Amino acid sequence: MKEIKIVEEIRKLAGKPGKGIIAGIGDDCAVLKYAGNKYLLWAADMLIQGTHFDIKNAGYEKIGRKAIAVNISDIAAMGGIPKYVTVSLGLPPKRSLNTVRALYRGIDRICKEYGIEVIGGDVNRSLKLVIDVSIIGIVEKKRLLRRSGANKGDLILVTGPVRNGRKEHLDFVPRLKEARFLSGRFRITSMIDVSDGIAPDMGRICAESRTGCRVYADSIPLSKGLTLEDALYFGESFELLFTMPVVEANRLFRSMRSGRGDLKYFIIGEVTGENTGLRLIQKEGRSTALKMKAFRHF
């Protein structure tokens, strides 16, 4: 069964969010009321040995780093600033103190780099290594970005060149700086981080916004060695995928020309009405369906 179907199922079972909850299931973070002009952002992301990483290839330090990085990416995608994490470990019985130290070294370094504090956790025995990180961040109410605000006619953009998720998934730099730049200066109508591929993640924006989309195959900026197929369906690039009105995109690109931004934003398509569906436009103009499915990782 697909993750998307399971999440849909859970959402049906969970019902409508209550008061105090600005956003629940269906965004990268849950959004809760908080003090002053701010909201609290809250997310959890689990990494499992064999599903998200292979210990031999990765090494514990990089795994620790990635467990935090994917959570920072969730906060970034909502326009916010990461603040605190708790780390729950499932640790195979024979692992040594050195394993824990290496894992924690990876966790500690990236946390220091982003000004995040580790404030809790839990250690358990497990056959396979499991790291589940829960993160809390804050976001100014005005800067909150969600998946649900895309409008017909908006442009679709991605940060890039899109990284190669197969090669860089352990070392990626979460696009926090870019997300804060965008959320502070421009009217962004929706945003998500690309964990499963541009196609399914764009599909999520369209589902939440009740729109369709047209993505132009040859406009997707591929990093060296990345295939279009992987950019669309493999994911693990953790690029930001977002939408904004044309007039705002013009402001963004003007700000880049004047040197205050940089050259990492690319237009890859446009938001359409819901009944267009999700379309991929090939170079020669032929249109095919963008699928919601993602490759299984590793």
Next chain:
Amino acid sequence: MKEIKIVEEIRKLAGKPGKGIIAGIGDDCAVLKYAGNKYLLWAADMLIQGTHFDIKNAGYEKIGRKAIAVNISDIAAMGGIPKYVTVSLGLPPKRSLNTVRALYRGIDRICKEYGIEVIGGDVNRSLKLVIDVSIIGIVEKKRLLRRSGANKGDLILVTGPVRNGRKEHLDFVPRLKEARFLSGRFRITSMIDVSDGIAPDMGRICAESRTGCRVYADSIPLSKGLTLEDALYFGESFELLFTMPVVEANRLFRSMRSGRGDLKYFIIGEVTGENTGLRLIQKEGRSTALKMKAFRHF
């Protein structure tokens, strides 16, 4: 390597908590500044197939229930009220939609019962079933309970009769009502929920409070079939273990006699100076060491 040693190691690596953090590693929840006269409580607890439950014996609905119950118990132990949870699942590849529904039915029922909302989550493939729940609660500043406030001369109490963790670990009722009753009316100097056994959990209170303790073996109220050994070292009873000054204990027992409380609080020992260590006093007066070790679950 023991969990306690790993947590100590992580704590050393994490360093001192920064501003905005009232309590970090070393309590049942992390405590963050929040609005008005309240703090935010935040915990995460992971259940892993084979470590915390056996699917054949438990069934998915009870596993879902337990995953939430242990987190409610963490909030209770800090004196607070549970509000929101996120649920991260690691799901074996061949599990059906019915599995997810049964798990979620267990989650949903206990959440409704305690007024908790499920507001986020994550689904992943895993060889073994993993459920990691992260919980947020609130507590009035005055009612916050920690592990670190026990003083020499305080009495040690436990809710009970202490449940049999081997038999009841899936069905236990978190002692939220009792914790709120205690935190609202009495000066409780420290509290913890018994997940690993009265001995190691009392050891945690003593370590955080820099005290020792004397626990009287024949004063521990055992439910039917529970051995003293299991009460001390098996855990999974999720009773509340707490300390309070003698004068407050008198108030508690007077309130029970006058019918406003009930008969579920038992004095089991007293807090001593740090150099006494952790002592178990047998019926005949002989004293042995309370050990910090816990049985491995299942």
